[in-house]
Amino acid sequence: MLHITNGDSVSIEGHCVPWRDILHDGPVPRTGSLHELSAIRARFLAEEGYGSYDSLLNSFRERDASLHHEGEVVLWFEHDLYDQLQLIQILDWFHKHARPVSLIQSDTYLGPMPQRQVMALLPTRRPVTAAQFDAASRAWLAFTSPDPAALPALDRLEALPYLRPALQRLLEEYPSPFNGLSRSQNQILRAAGAGYRSRPSLYRAFSRREDPVWLGDDPVFKRLESLMPAAITHAFEVTAFGRQLLLGRARLVTPRWIGGVEIKANDSSRAVPTLPPA
Numbered sequence: 001m002l003h004i005t006n007g008d009s010v011s012i013e014g015h016c017v018p019w020r021d022i023l024h025d026g027p028v029p030r031t032g033s034l035h036e037l038s039a040i041r042a043r044f045l046a047e048e049g050y051g052s053y054d055s056l057l058n059s060f061r062e063r064d065a066s067l068h069h070e071g072e073v074v075l076w077f078e079h080d081l082y083d084q085l086q087l088i089q090i091l092d093w094f095h096k097h098a099r100p101v102s103l104i105q106s107d108t109y110l111g112p113m114p115q116r117q118v119m120a121l122l123p124t125r126r127p128v129t130a131a132q133f134d135a136a137s138r139a140w141l142a143f144t145s146p147d148p149a150a151l152p153a154l155d156r157l158e159a160l161p162y163l164r165p166a167l168q169r170l171l172e173e174y175p176s177p178f179n180g181l182s183r184s185q186n187q188i189l190r191a192a193g194a195g196y197r198s199r200p201s202l203y204r205a206f207s208r209r210e211d212p213v214w215l216g217d218d219p220v221f222k223r224l225e226s227l228m229p230a231a232i233t234h235a236f237e238v239t240a241f242g243r244q245l246l247l248g249r250a251r252l253v254t255p256r257w258i259g260g261v262e263i264k265a266n267d268s269s270r271a272v273p274t275l276p277p278a
Contacts, residue, residue, distance in 0.1 A: 002069040004090060005076040006083045008112035009120055012076065017066045020059065021045075023085040024170060025219055027257045030144040034064050034093055052278050059119065062150065067093055073101045076118075078109055078216035085143065086165035091136035093127060103128050105162065109212075131159035138161060143259040150175065151259070173258055175267065180251040184215065184223050191229055193238045193246060199224070202236065226254040 003016040010016070019048040026044035031037040036061035045071075046053040067073075075090060087103075094101045102125040110118055135157045142150035151171060158162045172183035183191065186205070191205035202224065203217045228234060230252065231242035244250035255265050 001074060002066060003074050003076060004066070005110065006078065007111070009078060011113070011115035013115065013119055017063055019063065019090070020085045021083065021086065021097075022219060023089065023214075023259075024081055024214070025222070025257070027260070027262070028144055029048055029146070029260045030141070034067075035061075039066055041199070047179045067097075067099075073099075074122070075101060075103045075128075075207060076110060077103070077105060078164035078212070079105070079107045079166070080212040081166040081169050082214045082216075084160075085170075086161050086164065087160070088136040088140045088143065091133055092140040093132040095137045096127070101128050102126060103132070105160075107162070108223075135159045135163065143167075143170075146262075148258075148261045151176045166214075170258065173256075175253045176264065178248045179245045180253040180266075181227075181245060182223070182239065182256075184220070185227060185254070188220065188224050189227060189238065189242055191248060192232050192236050193242070197236045226256075227252075 001014055003012045003014060005012060005016060005018060007018045007020060021041055022045075023041075026048070027040060028037070029040065031040070037059060042053055042056040042060055045051065045056050050056065073094075075087065077087040091101070103127045104120065104121050139151075139154060139157065139160075142154050145151075151167055154167065156166075169183075174182065176186065178180065179186070187206050188202060189208050191202050194205065196202045196205050199217070199221055203220050206215075206220050207213050224232065227242070229239070231239055231245055233239060238246070241250060243254075245252055251266075253263065253266050256263050257273075
């Protein structure tokens with residue numbers, strides 16, 4: 001039995017492969033193969049300081065090769081955006097390769113659980129259904145599309161109950177019509193404005209506004225740095241321009257990717273910030 005989960009912190013008995021990719025950050029364009037996308041992701045993560053390109057690429061190659069496991073494959077994923085993006089990528093691969101796979105979906109965080117509590121969930125695994133494969137593949141296709149309207153157009157996601165709210169949260173990372181910032185950047189700017197003067201305290205203030213929490217501290221600090229020095233000083237104080245942003249009297253769009261969509265500096269484009277009704 002092969003277990004695939006979101007990262008190294010989940011304590012699972014047996015052969016376990018952590019997926020180890022922050023798909024909510026950086027380019028995730030539509031590619032012809034997982035092999036090609038893994039090279040793109042390794043390059044981005046290396047440029048962001050998460051390791052050397054060669055070591056990251058080798059890790060991805062080993063991870064990707066595990067998908068060809070001949071025995072039972074069990075996926076363990078949580079309800080937050082970080083996990084749901086990994087889940088749809090993996091399910092899309094199994095769908096395209098017509099391979100059966102089982103799924104455990106958790107509405108609590110697996111990492112803090114003791115191993116015996118995690119393994120107690122194993123009997124709850126269920127084979128992935130045709131409806132779940134379909135929802136995942138359509139969502140992955142939309143996420144990797146260069147068209148910002150692709151995600152908001154998604155419907156029929158009920159087979160994966162945590163996917164819709166996760167994607168709705170992702171859409172909130174597009175430039176706000178209020179000031180051009182993403183929701184994450186706005187939360188960081190408000191935390192600095194409220195007097196939080198260290199990275200740990202800013203991260204805690206940020207996370208209190210997220211349910212479920214989906215961003216680790218490094219991605220939050222990358223967003224903090226995107227606001228420096230124009231809106232936040234290196235002493236974590238809000239600048240005059242930052243105060244104008246908080247009031248909606250100024251606009252700042254920083255370069256970033258959301259799946260297959262590249263947002264350039266001062267780009268005025270944005271996606272419709274809602275998904276269709278369930």
